[in-house]
Amino acid sequence: MFDFVRKHNRILQFLLVLLILPSFVVFGIQGYSRFASDEGSVAKVASQKITQNEWDNANRNAAERFRAQQPNIDSKVFDSPEFKKQSLESLVRQYVLAAAAHDQNLNAPTARLVRVFSTDPQFANLRNPDGTLNKQLLEARGMSPAQFEALLRQELTVGQVLAGVQMTGQTSKLANRQAVDALFQVRDVQWQKFEPKQYAAQLNPTTEQLQAYYKDPANASWLTAPERAEVQYVVLDIDTLKKRVTVNEDDLRRSYQENIARFTTAEERRASHILIKAEKSATPDQKKAAKAKAEQLLAQLQKNPSLFAELAKKNSDDPGSAANGGDLDFFGKGSMVKPFEEAVWALKPGQLSGVVESDFGFHIIQLTAVRGGQPQPFEAVRAQLEDDARKQLAQREYASAAEKFTNGVYEQSDSLKPVADELKLQVMTATDVLHEPGAKDQGVLNNRRLLDALFDATNRAKGRNTEAIEVGPNKLVSARIVKYSPAALQPFEAVQTTVREHWVKAEALKAARKDAEQKLALWKQSPDKAQLPPSVQMSRKLVFAQPPQVMDAALRIPEKQLPAWTMVDLGADGVAVLRVNKVLPIQITNQEINETEAQFGSYWGKAEADAYYRALKRQYKVEFVNEGKKVMDKAAEPQKSASSS
Secondary structure, three states, X not given: OOHHHHHHHHHHHHHHHHHOOOOOOOOOOOOOOOOOOOOOEEEEEOOEEEEHHHHHHHHHHHHHHHHHHOOOOOHHHHHOHHHHHHHHHHHHHHHHHHHHHHHOOOOOOHHHHHHHHHHOHHHHHHEOOOOOEOHHHHXXXXXXXXXXXXXXXXXXXXXXXXXXXXXXXXXOHHHHHHHHHHHHOEEEEEEEEEOOHHHHOOOOOOHHHHHHHHHOHXXXXXXXXXXXXXXXXXXXXXXXXXXXXXXXXXXXXXXXXXXXXXHEOOOEEEEEEXXXXXXXXXXXXXXXXXXHHHHHHHHHHHHOHHHHHHHHHHHOOXXXXXXXXXXXXXXXXXXXXXXXXXXXXXXXXOOEEXXXXXXXXXXXXEEEEEEOOOEOOHHHHHHHHHHHHHHHHHHHHHHHHHXXXXXXXXXXXXXXXXXXXXXXXXOEEEEEEEOOOOOOOXXXXXXXXXXXXXXXXXXXXXXXXOOOEEEEOXXXXXXXXXEEEOOEEOOHHHHHHHHHHHHHHHHHHHHHHHHHHHHHHHHHHOHHHOOOOOOEEEOOOOOOOOOXXXXXXXXXXXXXXXXXXEEEEOHHHXXXXXXXXXXXXXXXXXXXXXXXXXXXXXXXXXXXXXXXXXXXXHHOOOEEOHHHHHHHHHHHHHHHHHHHO
């Protein structure tokens, strides 16, 4: 099948999830009418203010979703300006779409809320076996049913703002053909890579050269040992409180009885059937004949039920089950059409139904087995009940403990011991804590707000406790510096080996580029002297081992300029010299053209929705302020550098 489009379709879907479908816990239930003070704002949408706290929550929730999908992801990603920009943009998008939905009088009816909750897989873990909302699990997440309903209604409402634009993307045949040409065009290309490692062996720097490189201000950043500190810190979280609370056995048994449906496996039934097909469009005579045949078969089975499998194989019009003697295996309620399901649930194992009519025709059903429907014994779920109970009790204690913790670290700011003693917490110590941890995992001390407060000049100099900072859901941390080491340039002798490695890499890269430039000039003048490998075919459909920069450069040269030469910068990997010879005849099937047109239409719809959203941002005068503006500007710096180079 159409591999390239399929792969890119997944990418598009992922982007839509990140950028269009918001997180249920990011925006809150205050809605469009909520106003915040200017203090601590990071962005403005019309007259509304987005606070630092909302942004922190959005960033934390986004990080948790990423960790769930990619457990081994480097935690430093979550502190990057790019990641923070993405979470802030997502939050702004929520406010913009909520404002637009309000002004356009959009709303999601209750019937749609019920349908989405009942059918959307993302809510499966919140549904009881009977399809109702699991209130206990919802409360364990700190949310009431009313809050959940408000959030779901809000999400479905704001989704309507862009849906009308995005779902109607259409393109012309000409535009589609141009997209097809760009995707499927194949070019005949010769190319050679000039890698720095080919030149490194020829380089032997002197001590003077290395010292000059060491003193170059451009290299100071990686030669400087970062500021670090020995730190004491205290953590207050739900897990700590869970270990302390006591759970009453009678309460556990009462909870078991109140939530017994939660521990009951939904009943499933196994049945076999014989279908005599008669669709809705069948004439009365056709339906009469089908029913008569079903009644005749039923009469045979009532005399000898053991013939069921044999008669099903010979007479059933259901190709999926006829070969198995009509066996449908186990299924639960809601899996079959209503008349069929009602008949099955009215039978006892071994019983035959009468002739049952459905939209598919006439059925004869035999119930063969029943399983489930029985609750798990108390002993089997006791541990789960106890954990839930501990979590709820700890949640109740947390608010009071958090207030004591927050006040304690502030009122006795020169030591963490008093608050630790009062709340029976442990004062922990960490060495070599970095203000900029990079790839280093510092646990709770990886939080950006905590690190900035910890290394603040005043706190650092006086050894004060930081304020109580929320580093995760229901997790507060306060820390203080015990010993501080400022950033300092490392002595030449300590980093001489590293300096040499960097120098060799830099000079080898220069040598590779110089050699490529000289050869390119020679080969342009005298193509017959070019020593290039045999040509390869390059296209965006057939991706082989070429670096993306090489393929992009080969396909960007206008066709009328071919044959043509070009040089491609591969960054630290060196450079490549290309000779693009010609465009090869395009090979594409009608099926691929049709598939491309459908995909291109969805991309077009996405582009139109994005354009509409940008117009809404202008309409509602989106503005980034304070820390929000700093992050947006910082995230934009690499893009500006890339475009200028």
